[in-house]
Amino acid sequence: MNKTFIRALLLGSVVASLSGCSYVEINKLDDPNFPTLASVLTNATKQQLDYLATGTFSDMRTNVDGIVWYHQLTGAIGREVYVLAGSDSRYATNLLGIGTAGFDNNNFLSGRYYTTYSSSRRTARILAQSTANTSLVTDEQKRGYLALAKTAEAYDMMVLSDLQYENGLRIDVTDPLKPGKIRAYDDVLAAIKALLDDGAKDLAAAGTALPFPLPSGYAAGTAGVSFLTPAGFLKVNRALAARLAVRRASRPNGSYQEVLDALSGSFINDAGALTIGPRFTYGGTSPDVVNPLFQARNFTGSVVTVAHPSFRRDIRATDTRISKIAARTAALPPRQGFSSADDVVLYATNTSPIPIIKKEELVLLSAEAHAMPGPQQNLALAVTEVNSVATAYDALRPTPLTATSPSADILDEILYQRRYSLFFEGQRWVDLRRLNQLNRLNVPGTSLPEVSSTNLQTTIVRQLPIPFAEVAWDVANP
Template sequence: MKKTFIIFLSSGLLVAGLFTSCKKEIGSLNGPSADDLIKNPTRFELNNLVVGTESGMRNNLDFYLDATGMIGREMYRFAGSEPRYTGDLLGKDNAQPNNNTFYLTNSWNSRYRVVKNCNLLIQGAANSTSITAEQKKGYAGFAKTIKAYELLLNLNLTYTNGVRIEVADPNNPGPFLGYDESLTAIANLLDEGKTDLTGSEILFTLSDGFALAKNGSAVTAAGLLRFNRALAARVAVYRKQWGPALTALNESFFGLNDDLTDGFYHVYSTGPNDQTNLAFFPQNNTGEVRLAHPSYVADITPGDDRIGKATLRTEAASFDELTSNRDVWVYTSNLAPMPIIRQEELILIYAEAKAQLEQLPDAITAINRIRGEHNLTPYAGAVSKEALITENLRQRRFSLYFEGHRWVDMRRYGRLNELPKDRPTDDVFDKMPRPQTEGQ
């Protein structure tokens, strides 16, 4: 594996760094400005911006997982110097998520920095005279796909408070759109990305995380298109568009009998100016810990191998009237890859769409694919749409644990009231506020 010299925008400044990739591609070391990247960039400058965009996607994801995991009652984040995890995020004593606090703003700002990179890439590729029309489409298709994904993560946080979609002009950003409008805009971006990727030529390389998908490796236009359609399937179920979800799945890397880990990932390294996976904490850590919510263990079926995502500690940890004796053990080293989207989720999307369309035998087949993979007997519950949706949500809970889905899933099915409250004054919130810097 070689290293790629990259540039990426961080708080409006061009920063140099290293990121794991498969090909050496060194552009201008003099630090090209944003204007250079828009007016007529070279292929080297565009390629550096692509890799910088992928690198930036990883920034502050630990805060995103902590926020969604805490509110979704998947886990506890204990930090002796930071009581807002167990206070604000759990609603202790009428506390609420704050609009100017790290657990919101760190992740939110990182996502929009990547969106800014994507906008530069779209504009730069369109104006570049050193690449062909097909190559322009490749850059634009990648950028629109990543932009849509980053906007979706922020929308997952703010829900009906919405997101800004049009931010290409920082001095005149577009308005906040409501939840449904935002989802529609994100879906449209993915569709535009699909159109661009179709018939495109890919000049750039991506990290090994985009080469892990056995049926959809994104080193080609076809692979990036499969990645795009997998994300489109996720957005379609959020929009309750079950037929389009299945269509998108059929165009993605979905395979009912394929390896559940097949997919696209963020990857990490200890190389200079790279980063490690900050969602990893060692087992039996003290002080700074991530612990499985007790309900994860209480609710899991005996024999389910997904109990391995919540390993037993040698000693329970307690803080702020909360206690758990299980560590979160999803990312088992500081170099463990973090999924963007993988086969197990696609199979569960398929099951959900089939159940909603009342194609119940197909839904059961998919659910049993997941159950069997985790040492469970075939589904033997009621055969109805409602029962299978409940079963699918259960499988999503354990299969996609600490990947940022539980809170979103319970919210989109109106089941937040089923999440446990550990203390008498706790609350379960349905959204985060808009960050203070965005105005109201």
């Protein structure tokens, strides 16, 4: 982030809408040292909109807190990592599905991610409302601000829907004190698509320059790739649309052509390494924050994230992505009956960026679309695409794929490559669930996942429960 981040933090006091309770709560502020909500909702200046835009970018990384929960929750449930606590057994009982009580809907694991991403969604909404209600910027500038707001809200909703899955989500939150009811999953996916598509239309009409400053992570800095202009930011929007489209394609009556349509406007064909793409950036100087997923080697604190043992067990002997984990030189004693010999070493320092979406994900989305039945199927192209990723990491399938290989074998290879290319990025659990392949998380040769050293049987959580505050809100407001 840059110096405007300081002012964004001040303005953030306006848009902080949650205090650990329901998404629909809103704080009423009357402090002469801070801007009021009314001051930005009515005829906001360009400077105020710029501060809101900076706050929106900051909140997409959910002010540190949310991204930790998102990656830890999806990573542990998807057996990419273990999140091992010294004393709090809920990291094991809830995330690894132990016992008959089920996932508690009234604790930090079920509520914190919901609060932070819902608050981020609220920030984007306020940017959109403020933009619509001002005459102090040009129409082209308005389209730029609106595109950011819609893309950011869509991103937040996609994270929430990945975790809530078929529980659904609220779509209509225009009035925070009278929100719409929780809607079905397919309706949520359709609403996210509408936001992204509307954002794309806004970008097409936003001229040649965006009116607000963008974080350095959108400059990419690789092979001249940049997402700093309306045309460049549109590629990010379409990349996220492709990620959404594969979720929709996996549903009844879904179409993989939607994936390919979205990819055609993304950065899939841009020059550069497979790892290029927009990133969340972090700084070590206050008031900015450090990368919350960074963890020092051999860490032994109260909560430790380590690689799931299956990462090393299943990776191909020559696969260079083994570098994403590293053997601990100081053993971590078992916690709640679970242990690992490997650290996660995705981030070299506490200011390393976190990818939002990468080119290799887009290539593998295209491969999946071409591998699946339908008029878009092209098995030869699917093989070429998945092999391009495998070759980059010296991880080709022992028995080479060909254009005549069964589509099931090609999909199996795509899932292998997604597992290691997108390790601990929130995708594996979602992938296996949407493709009805959660049984891949079972111990080989068995019908269930691992058993702890204390003889506790784990299961696979399909979705997180609706947080208690959301349930209570609907009970109180029928």
